[in-house]
Amino acid sequence: MSVGSDKSDKKSRIREVMETVLKVFEKNPEKVALAVFKGNGKSSDAWSFFNCLIMLMNNTEDARGFRQWQKVGRRVKKGAKSILHPRSNQKESSG
Numbered sequence: 793m794s795v796g797s798d799k800s801d802k803k804s805r806i807r808e809v810m811e812t813v814l815k816v817f818e819k820n821p822e823k824v825a826l827a828v829f830k831g832n833g834k835s836s837d838a839w840s841f842f843n844c845l846i847m848l849m850n851n852t853e854d855a856r857g858f859r860q861w862q863k864v865g866r867r868v869k870k871g872a873k874s875i876l877h878p879r880s881n882q883k884e885s886s887g
Contacts (some may be wrong), residue, residue: 816845823848835860 817824827844830837835856836847847855861868 813842813845816849820848826853 823845826848827841830844834854836844836854839847847853855874856864858868
């Protein structure tokens with residue numbers, strides 16, 4: 793595969809993702825608002841906009857990691873699947 797082909801594939805994938813996001817904006821403006829306006833005290837408040845959209849597109853407003861569920865007194869069923877692997881917006885301190 794050539795370098796030009798790689799760039800073309802990347803641009804095509806970016807265009808595809810952006811079209812999906814635009815459809816979410818058109819069909820579910822309330823979900824977009826929930827992804828933008830944070831501060832509800834959930835662990836997902838630290839997630840990126842796109843990870844919040846993925847969570848909301850999976851029809852949940854609260855998604856957490858295994859230990860985060862344990863901290864709030866909830867249990868995770870054995871074999872349960874996650875909907876995403878979020879990356880935090882918070883930068884780790886180097887100290």
